[in-house]
Amino acid sequence: MKLTAPLLYGLIACILMVSAPHAAHLPLWVSVLCVALLAWRFYLTYSGRPLPSRWLLLGVTVACVLAIAITFHTLFGREVGVTLLILLVTLKLLELRTARDATVLIYLSSFIIITNFFYSQSIPTALFMLLTLLVIMATWVHMQTGNLTFKPRLRIAVILLLQAIPLSLVIFVLFPRVQGPLWGMPQDAYASSGLSDTMAPGTMSNLSLSDAVAFRATFDGKVPERQQLYWRGPVLWDFDGTTWKRGRNITTQRPSLADATTPVGYAVTLEPHNKPWLFVLDMPSKLSIPAFVAPDFQVLNDKPVNARIRYTATSLLDYRANADEPPQQLQRALALPQGLNPRSRQLAAEWRRQADSPETVIRTALAHFNQQEFEYTLEPPLLGFNSVDDFMFTTKQGFCEHYAGSFVVLMRAAGIPARVVTGYQGGEYNDLGGYYVLRQYDAHAWAEVWLQNRGWVRIDPTAAISPERIQSGLNAALGDNVILPFFARTQSPFLLKLRVNLDALTNQWNQWVLGYDTERQFAFLTRLGMEDVSWKNMALNLLAWIALLVGIFTLIMLRRLVVRRKDAVQAAWLKVCRKLEKAGLPRAPHEGAMDYAARIATARPDLAEDLHDIAARYAALRYGGEAEMEGMAAFKDAVRAFKL
Amino acid sequence: MSHPLHAVITQTEQVILGKPRQIRLALTCLLARGHLLIEDLPGVGKTTLAHVLARTLGLQFQRIQFTSDMLPADILGVSIYQRDSGEFKFHAGPIFAQMILADEVNRATPKTQSALLEAMEEQQVTSEGETRPLPAPFFVIATQNPTNQIGTFPLPESQLDRFLMRIQLGYPDAQAERGLLSGVDRRDLIAGLTPQMNTAELTDLQLQVRQVFVSPALLDYVQAILRHSRESARYVHGLSPRAGLSLIAAARAWALLDGRNAVIPEDIQAVLPGVASHRLQSVQDVQASDGDRLARELIEAVAIP
Numbered sequence: 001m002k003l004t005a006p007l008l009y010g011l012i013a014c015i016l017m018v019s020a021p022h023a024a025h026l027p028l029w030v031s032v033l034c035v036a037l038l039a040w041r042f043y044l045t046y047s048g049r050p051l052p053s054r055w056l057l058l059g060v061t062v063a064c065v066l067a068i069a070i071t072f073h074t075l076f077g078r079e080v081g082v083t084l085l086i087l088l089v090t091l092k093l094l095e096l097r098t099a100r101d102a103t104v105l106i107y108l109s110s111f112i113i114i115t116n117f118f119y120s121q122s123i124p125t126a127l128f129m130l131l132t133l134l135v136i137m138a139t140w141v142h143m144q145t146g147n148l149t150f151k152p153r154l155r156i157a158v159i160l161l162l163q164a165i166p167l168s169l170v171i172f173v174l175f176p177r178v179q180g181p182l183w184g185m186p187q188d189a190y191a192s193s194g195l196s197d198t199m200a201p202g203t204m205s206n207l208s209l210s211d212a213v214a215f216r217a218t219f220d221g222k223v224p225e226r227q228q229l230y231w232r233g234p235v236l237w238d239f240d241g242t243t244w245k246r247g248r249n250i251t252t253q254r255p256s257l258a259d260a261t262t263p264v265g266y267a268v269t270l271e272p273h274n275k276p277w278l279f280v281l282d283m284p285s286k287l288s289i290p291a292f293v294a295p296d297f298q299v300l301n302d303k304p305v306n307a308r309i310r311y312t313a314t315s316l317l318d319y320r321a322n323a324d325e326p327p328q329q330l331q332r333a334l335a336l337p338q339g340l341n342p343r344s345r346q347l348a349a350e351w352r353r354q355a356d357s358p359e360t361v362i363r364t365a366l367a368h369f370n371q372q373e374f375e376y377t378l379e380p381p382l383l384g385f386n387s388v389d390d391f392m393f394t395t396k397q398g399f400c401e402h403y404a405g406s407f408v409v410l411m412r413a414a415g416i417p418a419r420v421v422t423g424y425q426g427g428e429y430n431d432l433g434g435y436y437v438l439r440q441y442d443a444h445a446w447a448e449v450w451l452q453n454r455g456w457v458r459i460d461p462t463a464a465i466s467p468e469r470i471q472s473g474l475n476a477a478l479g480d481n482v483i484l485p486f487f488a489r490t491q492s493p494f495l496l497k498l499r500v501n502l503d504a505l506t507n508q509w510n511q512w513v514l515g516y517d518t519e520r521q522f523a524f525l526t527r528l529g530m531e532d533v534s535w536k537n538m539a540l541n542l543l544a545w546i547a548l549l550v551g552i553f554t555l556i557m558l559r560r561l562v563v564r565r566k567d568a569v570q571a572a573w574l575k576v577c578r579k580l581e582k583a584g585l586p587r588a589p590h591e592g593a594m595d596y597a598a599r600i601a602t603a604r605p606d607l608a609e610d611l612h613d614i615a616a617r618y619a620a621l622r623y624g625g626e627a628e629m630e631g632m633a634a635f636k637d638a639v640r641a642f643k644l
Numbered sequence: 645m646s647h648p649l650h651a652v653i654t655q656t657e658q659v660i661l662g663k664p665r666q667i668r669l670a671l672t673c674l675l676a677r678g679h680l681l682i683e684d685l686p687g688v689g690k691t692t693l694a695h696v697l698a699r700t701l702g703l704q705f706q707r708i709q710f711t712s713d714m715l716p717a718d719i720l721g722v723s724i725y726q727r728d729s730g731e732f733k734f735h736a737g738p739i740f741a742q743m744i745l746a747d748e749v750n751r752a753t754p755k756t757q758s759a760l761l762e763a764m765e766e767q768q769v770t771s772e773g774e775t776r777p778l779p780a781p782f783f784v785i786a787t788q789n790p791t792n793q794i795g796t797f798p799l800p801e802s803q804l805d806r807f808l809m810r811i812q813l814g815y816p817d818a819q820a821e822r823g824l825l826s827g828v829d830r831r832d833l834i835a836g837l838t839p840q841m842n843t844a845e846l847t848d849l850q851l852q853v854r855q856v857f858v859s860p861a862l863l864d865y866v867q868a869i870l871r872h873s874r875e876s877a878r879y880v881h882g883l884s885p886r887a888g889l890s891l892i893a894a895a896r897a898w899a900l901l902d903g904r905n906a907v908i909p910e911d912i913q914a915v916l917p918g919v920a921s922h923r924l925q926s927v928q929d930v931q932a933s934d935g936d937r938l939a940r941e942l943i944e945a946v947a948i949p
Contacts, residue, residue: 590947591948619906
């Protein structure tokens with residue numbers, strides 16, 4: 001094998017493709033250096049110049065390793081490992097002298113493919129890596145079979161990859177999974193965005209600019225009405241004049257639901273958001289994973305969600321929640337910052353005086369929002385020190401956080417315990433996958449008030465000012481001239497359909513490929529009929545299946561090797577050839593029967609006559625057409641009689 | 645073996661010494677209704693071979709010496725005004741003969757070359773709006789000096805393709821050369837040759853060639869050869885389907901010459917260098933005219949299925 005220029009271009013392409021996805025997170029100087037080295041190698045090949053000397057390369061390598069050590073302050077760890085690997089592979093191209101070096105490069109590029117999945121496991125990444133693998137295989141085939149043109153090379157590579165598919169499927173399904181990720185996923189593997197546990201003007205409207213998926217939910221049975229789809233996240237109690245915070249619950253009393261009816265079961269696949277809270281419909285009663293339900297019904301995982309998790313839950317849509325809320329908690333729900341927002345407090349006190357019950361106050365407040373020309377907008381004006389007063393009496397423009405916050409302040413001023421609840425509302429139904437998808441722009445804030453005997457009751461002031469937000473989503477509630485994420489505002493049926501399809505595909509990928517963990521493997525194998533799903537059993541099955549597949553492939557290949565149409569004439573002739581071969585007179589593959597007979601005749605004159613007769617009969621039978629078939633018996637006799 | 649053919653070969657071998665393979669290939673080409681290109685240095689007997697074949701087969705013979713100032717009309721003929729009758733009368737050019745020796749065809753300009761090649765291809769001459777058929781059988785032996793000599797217009801690949809075969813004569817071996825040097829003058833020998841066959845017999849043989857049986861097993865082999873020539877990175881281009889057809893036509897004629905009525909792989913191998921050498925080009929050294937070696941490599945690379 002010779003290291004020809006086309007082969008070198010192939011190797012350069014392999015390295016380029018396999019490291020390209022890493023460029024985004026490698027240190028900038030490494031990316032630039034790698035590109036420069038590849039360009040240099042390309043130029044050397046193109047111009048036929050000699051490679052740089054080994055001493056120069058050694059110097060550059062040592063310098064690079066030192067620079068990496070300085071950049072990362074260590075030489076251990078995954079980031080450093082990947083960086084070193086890519087840099088060294090690129091340098092290896094510059095000392096490519098023998099076939100062995102090329103083989104090493106091919107293997108290393110295949111290995112670097114895996115490292116790309118540390119950073120992204122999406123479908124596009126997988127497809128790109130498949131393409132990369134194809135290029136690597138084609139280069140490898142190129143190395144092994146020098147004198148084939150591009151097309152047959154590519155065909156061999158494709159066939160090799162296709163043969164690998166059943167094997168990898170078997171390994172994927174049967175390879176025993178371990179609990180938790182095999183290598184520690186970093187916390188920052190996913191750019192996290194999502195609900196935080198504080199709320200200030202602007203928090204929600206910022207989130208509404210992102211169309212990242214927050215979670216997906218499937219319902220068992222009947223799906224609740226859209227205006228009941230309130231996915232509960234952080235519950236905010238404490239207000240300091242601008243920001244709402246969760247504060248600390250000063251009770252150990254477990255949350256209680258009374259007279260609860262209308263159960264709804266559903267499963268949620270939550271994208272990682274690096275915060276401990278889970279999202280459930282108001283109000284949760286059962287959960288499949290061990291999570292803590294706080295006294296204010298906020299559900300908290302035992303650790304931050306930094307990998308995609310799936311849980312099922314049951315919620316009750318009609319309830320009396322915490323009707324016996326302890327007084328110290330109610331006290332929290334009435335606290336207001338001293339001396340702020342005097343006009344709002346005055347207005348609320350006025351309402352309270354005129355009303356005969358808390359319910360009337362609530363109605364008055366909602367009617368106030370509805371009738372006083374409040375506007376629902378993504379871009380509200382800035383608010384001053386007395387933010388609620390400014391909003392209520394001056395600007396009158398706001399997003400859900402303004403309405404929820406102000407409403408709770410008004411209620412507290414009127415002596416009604418109230419709190420802010422944040423989470424997601426509504427969502428979009430994907431009828432292809434049969435699930436709801438909730439995106440960041442579905443983030444929402446609403447209020448809960450505590451009423452004697454009824455407990456915590458959900459009041460959504462946004463619904464009073466903009467019912468469309470609750471009924472049909474954000475796009476319907478805002479005008480056309482607002483810049484929303486592209487998907488949130490598009491009306492094109494094709495794009496909407498495309499989004500639905502892509503999201504359904506991504507969901508399947510998440511559920512079945514990335515989410516194929518111990519439990520799913522157990523469930524899947526049990527359904528396939530494996531009775532005892534154990535490590536030992538899986539390993540045995542794995543080996544058996546691999547042996548079977550390799551056996552099948554071997555058989556197919558052997559059949560190809562054996563002469564394709566091995567008819568009787570051919571078989572008899574080959575028998576003669578084998579006899580002669582044993583006698584040290586083999587036939588060259590391209591040698592015709594008559595030529596062979598003539599050649600043997602000079603070496604073994606004793607065989608000349610018999611062999612010439614056999615060869616002539618063979619040629620006549622094989623190439624002479626139907627008319628010659630009578631000679632078959634004579635030919636077979638001659639073959640049988642042929643002795644060395 | 646058919647008797648008249650046997651006599652033809654024997655007689656030709658008496659004049660052209662030590663070249664039995666080339667003689668048979670030339671005859672094969674004639675029987676397969678193809679045209680022959682002989683490429684070699686001057687003085688190795690190209691003209692003599694053509695001359696002998698024409699005499700032995702009893703064909704009308706015309707020799708056209710190509711020069712750089714030759715015009716198409718010099719080959720095809722020209723219409724000349726007749727003063728007595730007041731009409732134009734066509735004076736047939738030298739191409740109107742059964743066997744043409746186009747000597748040093750690469751000395752003529754491309755325009756003149758293509759006039760010859762078109763006539764070869766279509767077996768007719770169109771001049772001043774009138775189409776005149778060429779005699780049958782019609783056989784062209786063109787000779788060409790190796791193209792790296794100066795003052796030549798090498799035939800382009802598309803024109804080379806019109807020739808069924810290209811062969812080289814090469815120097816005779818020592819024994820044959822001795823015979824040549826000590827023997828009678830070749831011109832006297834040629835003058836004394838008698839035709840061993842008439843036109844009707846030759847045409848009949850050409851028809852018989854087409855009846856030679858080609859089995860599916862043999863087609864497998866031919867296709868394997870074609871496929872290999874296309875997939876191998878050794879050659880600039882693979883063999884064309886026309887090359888495949890030529891290969892089978894030539895192999896049929898070769899089998900008939902050998903007295904068989906079916907083609908066997910050996911026939912393919914025998915004619916392949918002649919048929920393929922001017923259609924194959926090595927990737928590595930485009931300059932060298934090593935078509936024969938390439939064809940032999942091709943034979944050795946493909947196993948007989």
